[in-house]
Amino acid sequence: MTRTRTLGTLAVVVGFLAFVEFTSGVLQGYYTPMLTDIARNLGIHDADVNWLEGTQLMLSALVVPAFAKLGDMVGHKRMLLISTAVTAAAALVLPFTDSFGVFLAAWALMGFYVVWLPLEIALIWSRSRRMEGRSSITAKAAGLLVAALEGGAIIGALVGGALIDVLPLTIVLLVPAVLIVICFFVILFGVKESPEPTGGIFDTVGLVLISLALVCFTGGLSLLRLEGGLTNPWSWAVVVLGVLLVIPFVFWELRCDDPLIDVRMFRSPALGPVFLTAGLFGVSVLGAQAPLSTFARTDPSVYGYGLGTSGFATSLIIGVYLIAMIAGALLFPTVARAATPRLTLMGASVLVGIGFLLFLPFHDTYAQVITNMVVVGLGSGALVAALPAAAASAAPASQTGVATGLTNSVKTVGGAIASCVFGIALLHGVTSAAGGAEGTAGSLAGYFTVWIVCGVTALAAAVILVFVPKNAFTDRSVEVEAAPAI
Numbered sequence: 001m002t003r004t005r006t007l008g009t010l011a012v013v014v015g016f017l018a019f020v021e022f023t024s025g026v027l028q029g030y031y032t033p034m035l036t037d038i039a040r041n042l043g044i045h046d047a048d049v050n051w052l053e054g055t056q057l058m059l060s061a062l063v064v065p066a067f068a069k070l071g072d073m074v075g076h077k078r079m080l081l082i083s084t085a086v087t088a089a090a091a092l093v094l095p096f097t098d099s100f101g102v103f104l105a106a107w108a109l110m111g112f113y114v115v116w117l118p119l120e121i122a123l124i125w126s127r128s129r130r131m132e133g134r135s136s137i138t139a140k141a142a143g144l145l146v147a148a149l150e151g152g153a154i155i156g157a158l159v160g161g162a163l164i165d166v167l168p169l170t171i172v173l174l175v176p177a178v179l180i181v182i183c184f185f186v187i188l189f190g191v192k193e194s195p196e197p198t199g200g201i202f203d204t205v206g207l208v209l210i211s212l213a214l215v216c217f218t219g220g221l222s223l224l225r226l227e228g229g230l231t232n233p234w235s236w237a238v239v240v241l242g243v244l245l246v247i248p249f250v251f252w253e254l255r256c257d258d259p260l261i262d263v264r265m266f267r268s269p270a271l272g273p274v275f276l277t278a279g280l281f282g283v284s285v286l287g288a289q290a291p292l293s294t295f296a297r298t299d300p301s302v303y304g305y306g307l308g309t310s311g312f313a314t315s316l317i318i319g320v321y322l323i324a325m326i327a328g329a330l331l332f333p334t335v336a337r338a339a340t341p342r343l344t345l346m347g348a349s350v351l352v353g354i355g356f357l358l359f360l361p362f363h364d365t366y367a368q369v370i371t372n373m374v375v376v377g378l379g380s381g382a383l384v385a386a387l388p389a390a391a392a393s394a395a396p397a398s399q400t401g402v403a404t405g406l407t408n409s410v411k412t413v414g415g416a417i418a419s420c421v422f423g424i425a426l427l428h429g430v431t432s433a434a435g436g437a438e439g440t441a442g443s444l445a446g447y448f449t450v451w452i453v454c455g456v457t458a459l460a461a462a463v464i465l466v467f468v469p470k471n472a473f474t475d476r477s478v479e480v481e482a483a484p485a486i
Contacts, residue, residue: 013127014141016190017120018148020084023176023183024116025152026159027087029322030176033161033315034169035290036297041169042100045427046294051222053290054419055104056111058218061412065260066207067115068122073202076123077193083112083119084184091177095170113180114412120145126194154322161315206260209249214413217242221420230424265403270394273468277349278387278407279414280461284352284454285380286415291422291450293318296369305444307366317366321373328381336386345386346462351379353458359451379458387411418453425449 031038035049042048063083071079090109097103124141156176163172220239224230253259265271296314298306309317328348336344355376362368391403426446 013191014124014144016186017124017141018144019186020080020116020120020183021145021148022152023179024113025149025154026156026179027110027113027176028149029153029156029158029315029318030160032157032289032293032318033311034164034172035293037164037169037311038103039294041098042103043098044100046298048100048423048427049290049294050287050419050423050426052104052107053287054218054221054416054423055108057286057412057416057419058214059108060111060114061409061416062207062211062214063112063115064118064409064412066202067112068118069202069260071115071119071122071194075193076119076126077187077191080116080119080123080187080191081184083115084180084187086112088177088180088184091173091180095173095177114408117145117149118408123191123194127192150322150326154319157315157318157322158312159315161310161312161318164311201258203253203256203258203260206249206253206256209245209252210260213242213245213249214416215242216245218416218420221417221424224424261406261409265406268394270468271391271403273464274387274390274394275406275410276464277345277383277461278391278411280457280464281349281352281380281383281387282411282414282416283418283457284356284376285384286412287418287422288356288450288454290419291426291447292373294426295363295447303444305363305447307369309366313366317370317373320370321377324374324377325381325384328378328383329385330381331378332382332385335382341386341390342465342468344382345390346465348379348382348386349458349462349465352376352383353379353455353462355379355455356451356458357455359455360448363447363451421453422446422450 035052036046038052039046039049067079067083087110090106090112093106094103094110097106121141124137159175160172163175216238220235220237220242223232223235223238250263253261253263266275293314295305296307296309296317297311299308300306301308307313328351332344332348335347339347355372355374358372358375359369362372387407391407394403426443426449
């Protein structure tokens with residue numbers, strides 16, 4: 001009876017957290033069909049939409065390791081509440097501003113929602129510490145949370161696409177903000193704090209060093225997009241400075257007893273390629289979302305390319321893509337058993353590469369874009385499921401959680417850099433509208449650049465995985481203990 005009561009209490013907590021992840025999924029799918037409408041409301045080019053995505057992803061890359069560490073130290077629920085409050089406040093700013101600077105800052109702060117899933121899984125793991133079958137319970141709970149997230153992403157994309165066609169943008173942008181506010185109270189009243197926080201000293205120096213490096217790097221990329229920026233040596237100097245600032249961060253982390261990011265893992269012959277693959281994968285799975293949406297919304301009768309789809313028709317493309325991702329994730333374990341995890345990772349990367357390269361000859365019709373996105377989605381879904389599992393299998397038994405967290409952080413950094421680069425590519429040679437007026441759509445050459453970069457980086461990831469030791473992702477005796485981190 002005690003075990004049943006304890007499991008029942010945990011099930012209630014998981015139910016509340018599933019609602020939070022459903023909201024997270026809505027945020028990931030809801031805005032994509034309306035990015036062109038947002039650009040018109042702010043008076044910016046489609047190319048500038050990538051800066052929204054890039055700044056949010058870069059902030060996310062900083063938030064995940066910092067909040068995950070603070071969650072262990074002071075309590076996972078506390079950090080979950082703080083991140084939800086920041087996300088809600090930022091979302092409430094979006095409907096009431098037409099300033100690109102203000103919108104950009106609020107959009108970036110919304111990136112705090114990326115810490116929800118890691119904190120939730122850590123909270124469930126800590127609350128089930130005295131239960132029999134703790135690993136299995138946590139793994140099943142994590143599966144439910146991910147299912148809620150994917151469901152929210154599909155529903156968010158469809159609802160967002162439908163609403164933007166019939167309601168003013170201000171009202172449409174209020175919907176997710178209200179949902180996030182509800183999430184805050186769900187966590188506040190429905191979730192209990194994780195027991196026995198570890199305490200300790202936070203690696204503030206490490207956070208400051210990596211923040212400076214990323215800010216300089218992305219700041220340099222933003223200078224490159226300005227008129228004459230590509231030929232201005234100072235713009236490139238800031239980019240190089242951002243890269244060089246990574247060096248003192250690495251030296252500090254190597255000396256730190258409790259580092260923010262354990263950089264030693266990047267030396268592993270098995271983990272190093274997995275992290276690099278995650279970064280290259282982030283280029284397409286995160287960096288290409290905005291360009292795909294704005295390309296679909298571009299009117300071919302005005303610019304000579306694009307699909308000219310409505311918000312809802314664009315959301316259907318996203319919905320099909322997400323369904324293909326779910327199918328790829330579900331097929332991964334079966335294919336991995338029939339082949340090997342390493343070969344499955346390579347095959348998934350090849351699928352992503354082929355799917356994006358198919359855009360080069362086939363991008364003129366709705367059916368062609370849907371077909372390409374299904375191919376990309378199958379490979380992307382398998383990689384989403386496979387990369388954390390591969391990292392957990394290849395990592396030391398005591399550091400599986402750190403390894404899986406790093407795959408997410410590296411993937412986010414890859415997506416952030418790609419978003420900035422794609423913004424520059426789409427802005428270069430912006431197409432003029434009919435009648436010679438200045439156009440707002442991204443250039444066709446820019447879209448070709450996006451597709452080529454996404455395709456080549458995915459194929460490069462497949463090549464990199466060839467050099468991974470063949471037994472790197474095989475089962476271990478501690479496999480069950482690694483499952484919660486997955």
